Amino acid sequence: xxTTAAIATLAQMPAYFHPRLQESRRVAAxxxxxxxxxxxxxxxxxxxGAALLALVGVGVLHVDGDRIGLVLRxxxxxxxxxxxxxxxxxxxxxxxxxxxxxxxxxxGWWGAAPVPPEATRRSLHLHALLxxxxxxxxxxxxxxxxxxxxxxxxxxxxxxxxxxSVGFWLGSGAGYLVVRRIGRQRRDKLVQQHVSTPLxxxxxxxxxxxxxxxxxQRRETLRRWRSGGRNWQFLLLGLxxxxxxxxxxxxxxxxLCVALIWYGLALRSSEDVMVRATQLFAALPLPxxxxxxxxxxxxxxxxxxxSLLGAAGLxxxxxxxxxxxxxxxxxxxxxxxxxxxxxRYRHRPGVARVRATAEVLLVALIAYQLPPFxxxxxxxxxxxxxxxxxxxx
Amino acid sequence: xxxxxxxxxxxxxxxxxxxxxxxxxxxxxEFAALIGPNGSGKTTLLRxxxxxxxxxxxxxxxAGADMRSDTLAAKQRLxxxxxxxxxxxxxxxxxxxxxxxxARELGAIPAATLELAEALAFTRWLDHEVQAYSLGTRQKLxxxxxxxxxxxxxxxxxxxxxxxxxxxxxxxxHLVRLTREHGCAVLLATHALEVAERFxxxxxxxxxxxxxxxWDTAALDAIRHDPDTSLEQVMVEALQxxxxxRND
Numbered sequence: 001x002x003t004t005a006a007i008a009t010l011a012q013m014p015a016y017f018h019p020r021l022q023e024s025r026r027v028a029a030x031x032x033x034x035x036x037x038x039x040x041x042x043x044x045x046x047x048x049g050a051a052l053l054a055l056v057g058v059g060v061l062h063v064d065g066d067r068i069g070l071v072l073r074x075x076x077x078x079x080x081x082x083x084x085x086x087x088x089x090x091x092x093x094x095x096x097x098x099x100x101x102x103x104x105x106x107x108g109w110w111g112a113a114p115v116p117p118e119a120t121r122r123s124l125h126l127h128a129l130l131x132x133x134x135x136x137x138x139x140x141x142x143x144x145x146x147x148x149x150x151x152x153x154x155x156x157x158x159x160x161x162x163x164x165s166v167g168f169w170l171g172s173g174a175g176y177l178v179v180r181r182i183g184r185q186r187r188d189k190l191v192q193q194h195v196s197t198p199l200x201x202x203x204x205x206x207x208x209x210x211x212x213x214x215x216x217q218r219r220e221t222l223r224r225w226r227s228g229g230r231n232w233q234f235l236l237l238g239l240x241x242x243x244x245x246x247x248x249x250x251x252x253x254x255x256l257c258v259a260l261i262w263y264g265l266a267l268r269s270s271e272d273v274m275v276r277a278t279q280l281f282a283a284l285p286l287p288x289x290x291x292x293x294x295x296x297x298x299x300x301x302x303x304x305x306x307s308l309l310g311a312a313g314l315x316x317x318x319x320x321x322x323x324x325x326x327x328x329x330x331x332x333x334x335x336x337x338x339x340x341x342x343x344r345y346r347h348r349p350g351v352a353r354v355r356a357t358a359e360v361l362l363v364a365l366i367a368y369q370l371p372p373f374x375x376x377x378x379x380x381x382x383x384x385x386x387x388x389x390x391x392x393x
Numbered sequence: 394x395x396x397x398x399x400x401x402x403x404x405x406x407x408x409x410x411x412x413x414x415x416x417x418x419x420x421x422x423e424f425a426a427l428i429g430p431n432g433s434g435k436t437t438l439l440r441x442x443x444x445x446x447x448x449x450x451x452x453x454x455x456a457g458a459d460m461r462s463d464t465l466a467a468k469q470r471l472x473x474x475x476x477x478x479x480x481x482x483x484x485x486x487x488x489x490x491x492x493x494x495x496a497r498e499l500g501a502i503p504a505a506t507l508e509l510a511e512a513l514a515f516t517r518w519l520d521h522e523v524q525a526y527s528l529g530t531r532q533k534l535x536x537x538x539x540x541x542x543x544x545x546x547x548x549x550x551x552x553x554x555x556x557x558x559x560x561x562x563x564x565x566x567h568l569v570r571l572t573r574e575h576g577c578a579v580l581l582a583t584h585a586l587e588v589a590e591r592f593x594x595x596x597x598x599x600x601x602x603x604x605x606x607x608w609d610t611a612a613l614d615a616i617r618h619d620p621d622t623s624l625e626q627v628m629v630e631a632l633q634x635x636x637x638x639r640n641d
Contacts, residue, residue, distance in 0.1 A: 015496075015498075019492050019495055019496045022492060022495065023481060023484065023492055026484055026488050026492070027481065027483045027484060030483055030484065030485070030488075030522065031483065106445065107445060108479050109475045109476070109479040109480055109481065109538075110496075111440075111443065111444070111445040111473075112443035112444060112445060112468060112471060112473035112475075113468065113493065113496045113497075114465055114466075114468035114469040114471075114496060114497060115465075115468075115496055116465055117464065117465070
């Protein structure tokens with residue numbers, strides 16, 4: 001328990017930063033104390049973490065550093081592109097994180113507290129600075145790790161690090177300035193106004209006896225999409241996008257990747273809405289098949305859209321029809337398995353995620369070794385999960 | 394100097410105008426209830442006068458300090474109960490109080506706050522993390538945070554929600570003592586008139602973004618002494634007279 005003297009010292013400190021910093025420090029201290037109190041569990045986690053780290057270390061030693069180094073050398077030859085990609089990433093990261101903090105300071109539990117505006121400004125500045133430095137450090141460590149694994153001289157290292165760092169800091173700075181400008185505007189502008197009315201109202205998506213569930217899933221998807229929930233995937237796409245492709249092939253690849261990124265988000269949002277809808281409807285006499293039918297429609301629609309977009313992308317890359325059909329079937333079966341697990345573990349979403357990952361990997365392995373059995377296995381597992389989900393109260 | 398002075402306050406969310414020129418003055422020692430149907434703008438008004446929302450037009454002064462031009466001084470003179478849903482789950486109640494005491498430049502948690510915590514049966518929760526609290530216990534902490542340092546103006550939004558009868562009674566007595574002995578002004582937004590009926594010295598009705606009726610102490614006393622009516626009945630009649638919409 002902190003002493004009165006400690007509080008007196010705190011109070012005497014000049015209000016250089018927002019007290020939110022003290023809050024973070026105390027939360028961290030509480031967490032550490034809890035870890036110490038629950039020491040058997042902590043020891044287990046430490047041992048398990050160390051074992052996992054050792055496994056990762058062994059895996060990293062088997063990575064072909066020269067091959068990655070070659071890719072990075074090619075990337076380093078386009079410093080403007082790398083700088084731009086990291087600038088976009090830095091902007092999105094810094095803008096979103098600083099805006100979240102600003103919202104919390106102005107609209108959260110500190111909203112009415114008498115905190116000097118300069119202290120708030122300094123705290124935001126420090127937060128943005130530390131976050132950017134940490135991001136830059138991670139980039140440096142990843143690249144340094146590749147250098148350590150590479151047997152050839154890594155001449156690409158410094159140019160690549162410089163381009164990425166300059167882009168990252170410039171993007172972060174721009175993101176911070178944008179938030180500062182928003183902060184000077186009216187407070188209620190901090191609450192992002194989302195217009196989530198659909199362009200085309202698809203009445204068929206509404207279940208007759210359970211309407212608006214599909215719209216709930218759609219709105220959740222849109223909210224996450226707009227808040228930049230998959231920005232890192234776009235960054236990855238930007239970094240790994242091959243150069244020297246024909247324009248229509250590049251458009252095709254872009255279509256395919258964007259469709260997959262969006263569909264991943266839509267599926268995850270739909271599953272999260274399922275969990276929340278389960279809690280909302282907990283006391284209602286709602287038969288499971290109706291709930292399943294109501295929550296299936298939006299992901300089904302999303303799969304159709306992702307399949308069509310992805311198919312167009314594949315066709316632009318001169319893919320054969322069988323590949324196109326295989327792509328649609330593969331994401332369809334994977335999604336079906338994931339959805340059925342979400343229904344089955346609708347009260348334990350964490351278990352659904354772990355099992356979905358494990359079972360999709362298992363089906364992929366079977367597809368690699370015994371291709372004809374993979375769809376059968378996926379359908380069988382999905383049917384089994386659906387039946388179990390239906391048998392639950 | 395009034396404890397609260399609001400003049401021509403206008404606030405809108407996008408194109409939806411919620412407050413349409415609100416004027417209100419509270420003198421030190423007044424215990425006022427702000428009533429109105431759901432969606433009438435009570436919470437928006439309170440959030441504006443706490444400096445959480447910035448109104449498009451109008452002036453708010455807390456004990457002489459202008460909320461727009463001298464925000465820090467205005468907030469130092471205001472106690473605003475924290476919404477229980479916004480409390481940090483991983484801090485203990487004592488840590489929350491210590492942080493707010495620090496923000497208000499107090500050396501420690503004031504004895505009066507600890508006494509109120511005892512009266513609200515909150516003391517045994519002080520060293521538990523907020524995540525272990527029930528709704529009522531969170532509400533108590535939110536109120537304690539609002540009252541810390543006993544500033545000249547105290548603003549509470551539905552403070553009795555989730556409180557057990559003993560705690561609600563202790564809180565009301567404490568607020569009355571603050572108004573009578575310390576000269577604090579209290580503005581309490583509520584639907585539950587019966588909980589405030591015996592304690593308030595003034596009542597204002599917010600409807601359609603405007604304050605349409607103001608009952609002073611004399612008017613409230615007259616209602617209390619009339620055996621054929623009650624404050625609740627008078628309020629309902631006023632709501633019907635002004636054509637209050639049912640937004641709930």
